[in-house]
Amino acid sequence: MAAQAISETAQKIITPETLRNAATQSQRCLVVPVRLRRAIKKYLREEEEPHMKKKVLRLSQSFNQIKDVNLQLTTSTSKELVEDPFKSFVQSKRWKIKSSYGDIGLTYKDDETIAYVASRMPAVYSACYRILKEVRRRLPGFSPAKVLDFGAGTGSAFWALREVWPKSLEKVNLIEPSQSMQRAGQRLIQGQKNLPLIHSYDSIQALSKNIGKTERKHDLVIASYVLGEIPSLKDRITMVRQLWDLTQDVLVLVEPGTPHGSNIIAQMRSHILWMEKRKFRKVAQQNSGVCKDLITQKTGAFVVAPCPHDGPCPLAKTGKYCHFVQRLERTSSQRAYKRSKGEPLRGFEDEKFSYVAFRRGQRPSEPWPLDGMQFETLKEQQAKRNPEDLEIDYEDLVKLQEASDSTYEEKDLVTYDSDIVETEAADDNEEDEEGEEEDDGVGGADLGGGWGRIVFMPVRRGRQVAMNVCRSTNSDASEGSFDRIVVTQSKNPTLHHQAKRSIWGDLWPC
Numbered sequence: 001m002a003a004q005a006i007s008e009t010a011q012k013i014i015t016p017e018t019l020r021n022a023a024t025q026s027q028r029c030l031v032v033p034v035r036l037r038r039a040i041k042k043y044l045r046e047e048e049e050p051h052m053k054k055k056v057l058r059l060s061q062s063f064n065q066i067k068d069v070n071l072q073l074t075t076s077t078s079k080e081l082v083e084d085p086f087k088s089f090v091q092s093k094r095w096k097i098k099s100s101y102g103d104i105g106l107t108y109k110d111d112e113t114i115a116y117v118a119s120r121m122p123a124v125y126s127a128c129y130r131i132l133k134e135v136r137r138r139l140p141g142f143s144p145a146k147v148l149d150f151g152a153g154t155g156s157a158f159w160a161l162r163e164v165w166p167k168s169l170e171k172v173n174l175i176e177p178s179q180s181m182q183r184a185g186q187r188l189i190q191g192q193k194n195l196p197l198i199h200s201y202d203s204i205q206a207l208s209k210n211i212g213k214t215e216r217k218h219d220l221v222i223a224s225y226v227l228g229e230i231p232s233l234k235d236r237i238t239m240v241r242q243l244w245d246l247t248q249d250v251l252v253l254v255e256p257g258t259p260h261g262s263n264i265i266a267q268m269r270s271h272i273l274w275m276e277k278r279k280f281r282k283v284a285q286q287n288s289g290v291c292k293d294l295i296t297q298k299t300g301a302f303v304v305a306p307c308p309h310d311g312p313c314p315l316a317k318t319g320k321y322c323h324f325v326q327r328l329e330r331t332s333s334q335r336a337y338k339r340s341k342g343e344p345l346r347g348f349e350d351e352k353f354s355y356v357a358f359r360r361g362q363r364p365s366e367p368w369p370l371d372g373m374q375f376e377t378l379k380e381q382q383a384k385r386n387p388e389d390l391e392i393d394y395e396d397l398v399k400l401q402e403a404s405d406s407t408y409e410e411k412d413l414v415t416y417d418s419d420i421v422e423t424e425a426a427d428d429n430e431e432d433e434e435g436e437e438e439d440d441g442v443g444g445a446d447l448g449g450g451w452g453r454i455v456f457m458p459v460r461r462g463r464q465v466a467m468n469v470c471r472s473t474n475s476d477a478s479e480g481s482f483d484r485i486v487v488t489q490s491k492n493p494t495l496h497h498q499a500k501r502s503i504w505g506d507l508w509p510c
Contacts, residue, residue, distance in 0.1 A: 124351075146217075300362045302363035303356060315482055369451065369510075
């Protein structure tokens, strides 16, 4: 091995196999599942809406108008409100808001809903799938049975939930104020097998009235692509506080990967962490004689992903914004109705998104993966080789490189094999074989502060790789920094081998 461990814990983590499996969180080119593609085709075929290209274009323009309006809103009180909302003189009214977000956000008519299903639903699904898949990898023991999908739309997040946790889902509550969106979501899941119990509501208030207090806590709450449609920062915070109150374990917030979407995620992140820290201090003061372990189990929150720490965002004053990208192979409906500017439409698109996933409790204290590690340089490795072993080592290296390269080959985006329509018998087999995927490799990245996040695409130049990494600066992950790390082959061939294969969104050991 290139690495000689001092600690037994570190030795188990830093091996070529465990490093690759733990660090790789991103998905390469994602193909929308056959079930969802076929459901979208069937829905669009039954609607038979004329002038779909124009309607898709108008929908895109309406999204841009909402973004422009939100950017023009005053932000003079934003910092004070996010850090301490109790200073607001209207707080007693704001936290009991009665209007649903649909009253002040974007309302969907039938033709807009159809255009959304044709053009946006596969992309939103791909972002939700990517995020939920990482939550599952980071929390291997987490299998949600009861889920709340706020701003469910046509069910993009619901379809992603079924792919990531097909066996554990028992009950799903959907909140969507648009009746047109609700009808489309119901049509899309018609005929699907092994569905959990599904209830639809048009607001959080309607949900709270129809279920008892003991049933309001959900294992997982997700709000995807919805907070940006709420112009008021106060209303956004109100909604997120209500969603957090309905969360028993994990809360996931997703927004488009734009400066505005990233800013919304950053604001909600800082508010929830501030709120839970404040609550933890109060509980600790009131129960000074109680065991600290009991207090920490009931209060607190930490970020599961993407942030490796719970401190202020280090990108806040850099002029950059935290976002990620998921490439997906375009479905036939997207290629049919989307327009391109004078050039043939590509067979894929890149969906940019910003997100944050919280978990209740305190962040686990884990050893950092590189603590106590001593890496051999390339010269030291070569010096230890015997001349008669060089040929054998070279052959083994070629085999390893071929195996690694085949894993990372891009899919052929010209043939569109994903458009093949299977028979009904194939559908039955697909449903029978449905089950939770098993991740390849062994080991995974823990939730301690020792795993940083690669933000933006690494730059490979010769025998060195430069990466922008957001990482924790202390053992309890209470503070973080955004640093540029350069890994060279000569100084550390083990990490250089991994760096060459890392992409935007992967983890990096610190």
